[in-house]
Amino acid sequence: MSRQLASKWLKTAALLKYPVAAVHIPQTKAFNSGNLLNMLSHYGMVYIKPVVGGGGYGVIRVSGSGGAYRYTHMKITRSFTQFDQMYRSLIRVKARRRYLIQQGIHLATIQGRPIDYRVKVVKTERGWVFRSMVGRLARPGLVVTNLSKGGTMLSGRRALALSLPHISGKHKRREMRSLTLTCTHIMESQFPGVGQLGFDYGLDHSGKIWILEVNTRPQ
Known part of the structure; x- marks a missing residue:
């Protein structure tokens, strides 16, 4: 049976040990x-995510500085004039779950809807092989792209052509495959026994590839 890892912290820390992966995190x-x-002051927008969990559940987008703060959870956006007010509200929303803060990436979009990519690999007798590369287009009004939250699946080729028409889609697909193989070998060396991996990538408007999450039980 393939080894599974639930903690986002654990998987992120493993990849951060290697500069070739760390530059994409x-x-x-x-x-x-x-x-x-501090992260809002530096980036203006961040995502907070449960340390354990998937499917886009519990993900909150937070933005603001000075006297204007807001967060979006599902389709509900709340605004605040003071940081402390917003923070107390977030504490109530997240309840007792452990959360992490991730630098907000302004993803490329299609008609204003964010899109990211899932690349899935599995280990066979012949070694690691690619199973799929698809784009996931967020449901209108949502900040998460997960299909379980109403996202729309597109082929990787079509998603890149529609969201970043000024960039070579063929080159970006090749770059994602190369990064996937590199990170797969890192994950296997750090966590022997993993047999399937799903890499969630986001591309910003310049085309840079960001590793948003790694799943050991990809759907």
Whole structure:
């Protein structure tokens, strides 16, 4: 049976050990008041995510600085004039779950809807092989792209052509495959026994590839 890892912290920390992967990972810190305020001051927008969990559940987009703060959870956006007010509200929303803060990446979009990519690999007797590369287009009004949350699946080729028409889609697909193989070997060396992996990639408007998450039980 393929080894499974639930903690986003554990998987992120493993990849951060290797510069070839680390340059593609958004800054990630533990969720607390000081870290959230500092990252908002630096990036303007961040995502907070449960350390354990998937399917886009519990993901919250937070933005703001000075006297204007807001967060979006599912389709609900709340605004605040003070950081402390917003932070107290976030504490209530997240309840007792452990959260992390991830640098917000302004993803390329299609008609204003964010899109990201899932690349899945599995280990066979012949070694690691690619199973799929698809784009996931967020449902209108949502900040997550997960299909379980109403996202739309597109082929990787079509998703790149529609979201980044000024960039070579063929080159980006090749780049994602190369990064996937590199990170797969890292994950296998750090966690012997993994047999399937799903890499969630986001591309910003310049075409840079960001590793948003790694799944050991990809759907």
